[in-house]
Amino acid sequence: MGQVQILKDIIEDFDRNYMLMEYETGRSLSPQLKRAALMQVIVYWYAMRSIAEKVSETEVRLVLPLQSSPQRRKFNLEGVVDLIRTDAGIFMHDIKSLDKEVIRGQMEGYSEQLGIYAHIWQSLNNQKIDGASVISTAIPTEISERLIGVDIHDEAAVMAILKNWDPTINVNIEQPEIAEIMKKFGDVVDKISSKEFSPANVIKLNKKPEGQNRDFGSLVCRKCDGRFSCESYRDFMKQKDGKLASLINLIHGEDGEEDEFIEAATAVND
Amino acid sequence: MVGNPKKKEKQLDPDDFVRRLSKRNYFEPFNRIPEFDLIRLYYVAFTRAQNVLIIPHFEESRNHCCEHIKQLFNETNFNSLEEINLEDLSKYSEHHKEAIKNYSFTSDFQFYEQCARQYMLFRYLDFTPARTQSMFFGSLVHKTIEDLHHRLILQREKKVS
Numbered sequence: 001m002g003q004v005q006i007l008k009d010i011i012e013d014f015d016r017n018y019m020l021m022e023y024e025t026g027r028s029l030s031p032q033l034k035r036a037a038l039m040q041v042i043v044y045w046y047a048m049r050s051i052a053e054k055v056s057e058t059e060v061r062l063v064l065p066l067q068s069s070p071q072r073r074k075f076n077l078e079g080v081v082d083l084i085r086t087d088a089g090i091f092m093h094d095i096k097s098l099d100k101e102v103i104r105g106q107m108e109g110y111s112e113q114l115g116i117y118a119h120i121w122q123s124l125n126n127q128k129i130d131g132a133s134v135i136s137t138a139i140p141t142e143i144s145e146r147l148i149g150v151d152i153h154d155e156a157a158v159m160a161i162l163k164n165w166d167p168t169i170n171v172n173i174e175q176p177e178i179a180e181i182m183k184k185f186g187d188v189v190d191k192i193s194s195k196e197f198s199p200a201n202v203i204k205l206n207k208k209p210e211g212q213n214r215d216f217g218s219l220v221c222r223k224c225d226g227r228f229s230c231e232s233y234r235d236f237m238k239q240k241d242g243k244l245a246s247l248i249n250l251i252h253g254e255d256g257e258e259d260e261f262i263e264a265a266t267a268v269n270d
Numbered sequence: 271m272v273g274n275p276k277k278k279e280k281q282l283d284p285d286d287f288v289r290r291l292s293k294r295n296y297f298e299p300f301n302r303i304p305e306f307d308l309i310r311l312y313y314v315a316f317t318r319a320q321n322v323l324i325i326p327h328f329e330e331s332r333n334h335c336c337e338h339i340k341q342l343f344n345e346t347n348f349n350s351l352e353e354i355n356l357e358d359l360s361k362y363s364e365h366h367k368e369a370i371k372n373y374s375f376t377s378d379f380q381f382y383e384q385c386a387r388q389y390m391l392f393r394y395l396d397f398t399p400a401r402t403q404s405m406f407f408g409s410l411v412h413k414t415i416e417d418l419h420h421r422l423i424l425q426r427e428k429k430v431s
Contacts, residue, residue: 013418018410027402044418055419078374173351192389192394196386197394199385200384220385220388224388225391226387
């Protein structure tokens with residue numbers, strides 16, 4: 001398939017997916033964001049062509065059935081991943097639209113995730129996974145600036161800009177202690193089943209996650225619709241702003257109503 | 271407790287029923303539908319009761335009971351209500367056999383670890399977040415790359431064949 005045809009197919013698939021998602025969710029993207037999303041796919045194709053062409057199975061659903069939590073609840077663990085089979089072995093790839101630096105900051109999580117997936121694959125197929133990586137589709141600012149005005153069909157021009165850029169980050173899948181991760185996973189299953197839904201504590205809200213230049217409260221909580229009924233966010237905001245603290249106390253009093261909120265909210269779902 | 275199994279076995283007019291709605295073959299003979307309905311009623315009663323099942327047993331001739339049930343009463347020595355001491359019955363305990371749930375590593379485990387409250391709102395209670403731009407963006411990129419992979423796989427398979 002020629003380059004022109006592939007790009008035509010990408011644009012066609014992209015437009016169809018966008019339209020379907022728009023219908024499904026009733027939401028849309030601004031024209032700039034829509035273009036940025038399309039550029040991520042096109043740049044992925046150019047930069048990762050050698051990988052993309054080798055993907056043998058995409059969106060492989062891996063399930064580790066009938067696991068048992070510390071409180072003896074039965075559950076199945078599942079994950080989805082892309083696979084590449086070459087003469088050198090079987091490799092796993094997980095594609096993320098996050099910045100490479102953000103991904104680097106979360107390596108422990110990816111190592112656990114892909115380590116568990118490799119473990120599932122091995123248990124189900126009796127085949128070893130020889131390597132794993134995360135591919136970042138986010139385009140670094142210096143590259144996206146240079147891509148402005150470049151014809152996306154001009155392979156040589158695009159490749160010249162991308163030549164020193166490698167969006168893959170290798171993930172160590174040998175390291176994770178499977179039993180330990182399964183225990184942590186089981187703990188979470190137990191907590192979800194017993195409706196333990198306390199928010200992240202204010203210490204976490206004040207910390208900058210690895211690879212990020214803003215604290216968790218600004219990065220995650222500020223976009224969360226639950227923030228106005230969240231005691232951690234309230235404390236976080238009080239610490240940030242003394243004037244705001246007195247106003248919050250005036251409105252809410254010193255004690256929150258969070259327990260009542262959780263009780264009411266989870267009762268609806270029983 | 272099953273209700274009065276009295277049911278008139280009146281002949282149903284097929285034209286009033288399914289025939290005009292569907293061109294399929296009969297699932298059950300029309301004249302036997304009332305009988306099958308009754309058997310279904312007893313099937314549910316026998317399979318769902320947890321501790322005790324009470325079935326009315328009418329002895330007067332004007333109370334109709336279908337032949338199968340009559341046969342069941344004749345062949346099985348059921349206790350009558352007078353013979354049962356309700357105090358002796360084991361206490362009913364509710365035990366749900368829940369289907370085993372699937373938990374995803376990323377959208378359950380990692381999401382919960384990030385913030386359990388946020389997990390509750392958007393995964394457990396399934397509220398739609400007001401700001402969905404980044405999620406929309408990520409899903410769109412991911413879905414289109416997935417389509418690209420499918421195209422490339424298909425293209426390779428065509429070449430091989």
